[in-house]
Amino acid sequence: MTQNIYDDETFFAGYSQLARSVHGLDGAPEWPVLRAMLPVLSGKHVLDLGCGFGWFCRFAAGEGAASVLGVDVSEKMLERARRETADARITYQRADLERFAPPAGRFDLAYSSLAFHYLADLAGLLGRVHAALKPGGVLVCSVEHPLMTAPARQEWLIDADGRAAWPVNGYLDEGRRVSNWLAEGVVKRHRTLATYLDLMLEAGFAPTKLVEWAPSAEQVVVEPGWAKERERPFFLLMSLQRG
Amino acid sequence: MTQNIYDDETFFAGYSQLARSVHGLDGAPEWPVLRAMLPVLSGKHVLDLGCGFGWFCRFAAGEGAASVLGVDVSEKMLERARRETADARITYQRADLERFAPPAGRFDLAYSSLAFHYLADLAGLLGRVHAALKPGGVLVCSVEHPLMTAPARQEWLIDADGRAAWPVNGYLDEGRRVSNWLAEGVVKRHRTLATYLDLMLEAGFAPTKLVEWAPSAEQVVVEPGWAKERERPFFLLMSLQRG
Numbered sequence: 001m002t003q004n005i006y007d008d009e010t011f012f013a014g015y016s017q018l019a020r021s022v023h024g025l026d027g028a029p030e031w032p033v034l035r036a037m038l039p040v041l042s043g044k045h046v047l048d049l050g051c052g053f054g055w056f057c058r059f060a061a062g063e064g065a066a067s068v069l070g071v072d073v074s075e076k077m078l079e080r081a082r083r084e085t086a087d088a089r090i091t092y093q094r095a096d097l098e099r100f101a102p103p104a105g106r107f108d109l110a111y112s113s114l115a116f117h118y119l120a121d122l123a124g125l126l127g128r129v130h131a132a133l134k135p136g137g138v139l140v141c142s143v144e145h146p147l148m149t150a151p152a153r154q155e156w157l158i159d160a161d162g163r164a165a166w167p168v169n170g171y172l173d174e175g176r177r178v179s180n181w182l183a184e185g186v187v188k189r190h191r192t193l194a195t196y197l198d199l200m201l202e203a204g205f206a207p208t209k210l211v212e213w214a215p216s217a218e219q220v221v222v223e224p225g226w227a228k229e230r231e232r233p234f235f236l237l238m239s240l241q242r243g
Numbered sequence: 244m245t246q247n248i249y250d251d252e253t254f255f256a257g258y259s260q261l262a263r264s265v266h267g268l269d270g271a272p273e274w275p276v277l278r279a280m281l282p283v284l285s286g287k288h289v290l291d292l293g294c295g296f297g298w299f300c301r302f303a304a305g306e307g308a309a310s311v312l313g314v315d316v317s318e319k320m321l322e323r324a325r326r327e328t329a330d331a332r333i334t335y336q337r338a339d340l341e342r343f344a345p346p347a348g349r350f351d352l353a354y355s356s357l358a359f360h361y362l363a364d365l366a367g368l369l370g371r372v373h374a375a376l377k378p379g380g381v382l383v384c385s386v387e388h389p390l391m392t393a394p395a396r397q398e399w400l401i402d403a404d405g406r407a408a409w410p411v412n413g414y415l416d417e418g419r420r421v422s423n424w425l426a427e428g429v430v431k432r433h434r435t436l437a438t439y440l441d442l443m444l445e446a447g448f449a450p451t452k453l454v455e456w457a458p459s460a461e462q463v464v465v466e467p468g469w470a471k472e473r474e475r476p477f478f479l480l481m482s483l484q485r486g
Contacts (some may be wrong), residue, residue: 147390147414150475151402151408152402153404153406155402155403157401157402157408157410158400159394159396159400160396161395161396163395163396163412164412165400165408165410165411165412166410166412167408167409167410167411168411168474169407169409169474170474171390171455171457171474171476172457172473172474172475172476173473193436194453194454197440197453198452198453207440207450208444209441209444212415212437214414214415230415231411231412231414232393232415233414233415233435
């Protein structure tokens with residue numbers, strides 16, 4: 001089973017303070033780019049893998065989705081989702097994505113924001129998601145960029161010109177990474193970008209768009225503290241079509 | 244026109260000393276992986292973009308290719324190619340890839356080793372290569388990995404644990420990079436991995452395999468000096484199918 005760090009009290013308290021938890025999708029700086037990668041949602045059946053507080057589920061329902069199934073392993077997150085983002089078209093279900101098997105041939109869109117990098121067996125989930133999509137269905141997802149998950153020490157260094165440099169090492173060594181983000185001992189899985197793409201291809205998905213996301217120059221004007229974040233990508237956003 | 248650095252005397256002298264120039268394909272450590280990405284060549288019509296000394300052209304002819312067209316901008320390289328890798332089935336042609344327009348619908352395979360990162364207008368070339376391939380034709384290519392072309396200073400740093408870290412910055416800022424590799428002022432073009440993939444998709448190619456190449460653990464046993472090179476990928480290898 002995947003580590004359920006979101007039900008850790010310290011982690012949950014910290015996570016709940018993040019802009020994306022307080023302000024929803026508009027508090028997530030990558031959202032405008034991810035949103036532009038989505039198909040039209042009106043009348044569609046939508047699956048949200050790692051739905052958290054249900055912000056995307058509510059967005060999809062607001063866009064006219066016919067049904068939305070939000071799945072998460074965290075009881076605490078689902079409790080808040082059911083309280084704050086309830087909608088007649090949304091169903092919330094607790095499940096570990098490592099084993100979750102959605103009904104076959106049911107969905108037009110599978111969506112997942114920042115969940116896949118927690119999974120040890122991503123190939124297994126992708127196979128089940130492929131089966132759950134209708135032919136021509138779409139998968140839109142985001143993960144921490146492999147440049148973020150790779151390093152042994154996630155601390156900026158300074159190059160010989162005094163410029164910030166992100167310290168990449170261990171990139172080829174995939175697997176478990178333990179970080180102390182919001183709580184001690186958060187377990188993520190590092191995969192190379194090529195591996196993400198290969199897993200998608202092997203599951204039968206054809207990539208249609210890949211974005212290595214960092215804050216835009218415009219976002220840095222509003223948040224000058226983010227300037228350094230443009231030196232390397234932060235998230236990897238992908239849209240793919242079920243073959 | 245692309246900078247024709249290969250005809251610079253200093254560069255050419257240095258390049259001619261590299262293992263890949265002295266020993267051909269077997270001197271290129273990424274060759275076994277790239278080779279495994281190739282389709283069967285027997286009876287095929289092959290285009291080599293940036294053929295250099297013609298090692299791959301000779302390999303393709305040896306594999307039974309029906310015809311091989313090797314194209315390069317460097318007169319010095321083509322001269323040696325015509326002298327050392329001549330074969331009745333190989334034609335060598337001097338052309339700048341920025342403008343080269345191969346005959347339409349002629350080829351089964353377009354191959355390019357470490358040439359695309361010199362081109363300012365890669366989209367233009369990919370469009371012409373797409374047109375030059377038969378339906379179902381294949382493009383197999385390698386470029387310097389974007390992590391190699393990105394940094395302002397290509398010098399290893401040391402992290403807080405004393406471990407080598409590759410200094411990534413400027414990753415999102417695409418365009419001209421000037422390095423002093425074998426000669427002063429070698430001009431390359433940095434593109435993100437997402438941009439390489441988008442350019443391929445926009446030209447009508449569907450990716451079938453992506454490899455972020457670094458020496459294998461086995462290669463490091465033979466060449467212990469390469470150990471650090473496994474901290475981050477060195478080349479990006481891609482195989483794609485003409486849609």
